[in-house]
Amino acid sequence: MSHSATLVVFASLGKTIAQITAELAPVPGLLPVVDLLCGIIQLCENVTHNRHAARQLRDRCHSLVLALRDNEEKRSNPNLIQARNAVHDRLLDIQIKMTAWSQLGTFKSLIKQEEIARDIQACHGDISDTLNAFQLTSHFEIHDWMAEFKENQKADHATLLESMSSIRESQAIIQENTALAADLVKQMMAMFQSAMNENKQNSERVHDGLSANLFNFQTHFQELLPDFYLRSGEVKKIGKLPVRGTATMDIYEGLYLGRQKVAIKAIRSMHFDETVKRRFTREAKIWGEVWKRDHGKHIVPFYGFCDLDGPFPCMVSPWQENGDALKYVKLNDRRIDYLKFVTHICQGLEVLHNMGLVHGDLRAINILVDIQGNPLLSDFGLSKIMQDMADAPLTQSFTRADSCRYFAPESFVGDGVISTATDIYALGMTILEIMTHQQPYRNIKHHFEAGNRASRGIHPDQPKEVDVVQRGLNDDLWRLLVSSWSLDPTKRPSIRHMISTLQLK
Numbered sequence: 001m002s003h004s005a006t007l008v009v010f011a012s013l014g015k016t017i018a019q020i021t022a023e024l025a026p027v028p029g030l031l032p033v034v035d036l037l038c039g040i041i042q043l044c045e046n047v048t049h050n051r052h053a054a055r056q057l058r059d060r061c062h063s064l065v066l067a068l069r070d071n072e073e074k075r076s077n078p079n080l081i082q083a084r085n086a087v088h089d090r091l092l093d094i095q096i097k098m099t100a101w102s103q104l105g106t107f108k109s110l111i112k113q114e115e116i117a118r119d120i121q122a123c124h125g126d127i128s129d130t131l132n133a134f135q136l137t138s139h140f141e142i143h144d145w146m147a148e149f150k151e152n153q154k155a156d157h158a159t160l161l162e163s164m165s166s167i168r169e170s171q172a173i174i175q176e177n178t179a180l181a182a183d184l185v186k187q188m189m190a191m192f193q194s195a196m197n198e199n200k201q202n203s204e205r206v207h208d209g210l211s212a213n214l215f216n217f218q219t220h221f222q223e224l225l226p227d228f229y230l231r232s233g234e235v236k237k238i239g240k241l242p243v244r245g246t247a248t249m250d251i252y253e254g255l256y257l258g259r260q261k262v263a264i265k266a267i268r269s270m271h272f273d274e275t276v277k278r279r280f281t282r283e284a285k286i287w288g289e290v291w292k293r294d295h296g297k298h299i300v301p302f303y304g305f306c307d308l309d310g311p312f313p314c315m316v317s318p319w320q321e322n323g324d325a326l327k328y329v330k331l332n333d334r335r336i337d338y339l340k341f342v343t344h345i346c347q348g349l350e351v352l353h354n355m356g357l358v359h360g361d362l363r364a365i366n367i368l369v370d371i372q373g374n375p376l377l378s379d380f381g382l383s384k385i386m387q388d389m390a391d392a393p394l395t396q397s398f399t400r401a402d403s404c405r406y407f408a409p410e411s412f413v414g415d416g417v418i419s420t421a422t423d424i425y426a427l428g429m430t431i432l433e434i435m436t437h438q439q440p441y442r443n444i445k446h447h448f449e450a451g452n453r454a455s456r457g458i459h460p461d462q463p464k465e466v467d468v469v470q471r472g473l474n475d476d477l478w479r480l481l482v483s484s485w486s487l488d489p490t491k492r493p494s495i496r497h498m499i500s501t502l503q504l505k
């Protein structure tokens, strides 16, 4: 073969289109199938993924035509016309399919990769059927096409992984589809995430490429990873020691998809067994729903859970550089629009209440502040998980000693119910805390005594300092807070009422 011939793109079985046409077109009656074959050869070059399998199919189409030609030359076959028609129909069908595959674009050919591989396999089956039906013998059928197809599929899979880990892939997809239906994005991200999982021994380069692309998709399409159980290196701890801790939790710094700083909360009161895993998986569905509505605007999202800390389950959420709301208002007092700040908190609670969800542990230190200074509800749902797994009333199972300053009195009796009404009570205390920079019942030293007063319907004293009033805690707001502390849960305002009252001010 001359050097220039190797540069010709459109070739099959070592022959260029020109050679094929010259060789086959003069055979009487063969022109229509030769045309179809040449079309297939050209289309094949435009099949993005599944390239190896597509080329094998192209070669077999070629060999089918050659077998037909041999048959015609022998003129021994009584079914000459039928054979010609059958080959024609076969090639036409494959050309139509090949046209569709070649026009899919980067994104569709990616998510349909497996489907296309199955279609190609079916086409191979059809070619075999045609060969058998007309007893066409092909010189090129020495190999078992199935074995070769499996090899090609493997090669396509390797190529696919290679391109999925190339940063160009996500850029091309994003460029091609600025907006995509959420379920398609999920489907694609699921492919990437399971590629990470299937190939745990992937090279660092492939792993990092997949991470980078997933992160691009998450940022661009605003979708979280489809599988919340992060077990494929999606998240890694930074440093061995926790940066903070409480009796029941340790918080580590981590890196998510190699690109974003996250908080990894290890819950020391639980063990990561099958039950806990199921519980988190169930909970993750709720997090997904919350994300769908809020996209992290009012509520700190959960990116997922993992078991990076010995036997303890960990929860992963984005790191908030500004820390908790109490720390933040103390540091930035003069710069804060307090009414806007607390309204934002209320709006977060409204998202949950509108979904029929209860936060369960609202207080200033469970509110984090994002980089723009917006307060985000955090640790939502955690208290419920703790309660379920510990099988004890919430107020006993996990909360801190000072919780009676925030929890509604009714949650300390009986089974310790939490409800949207207990959230409203805690919200009132949280607003007071943010306005005063101090815990509720600030003049009462002992937590127990504060709780005792609360249970008798004695609410905190109204703060009169100029600073506090200037922040917005005037008589009007005070009346709203007092109503949120009503002993009768049904008398407390709804979150909507709280927001509209705040917005009137």
Ligand SMILES: *[C@@H]1O[C@H](CO)[C@@H](O)[C@H](O)[C@H]1NC(C)=O
Pocket: 042, 043, 046, 102
């Ligand atoms: C293959 O793709 C190129 C570029 O998009 C296009 O110009 C060409 O017509 C395609 N070939 C066929 C046979 O469709």
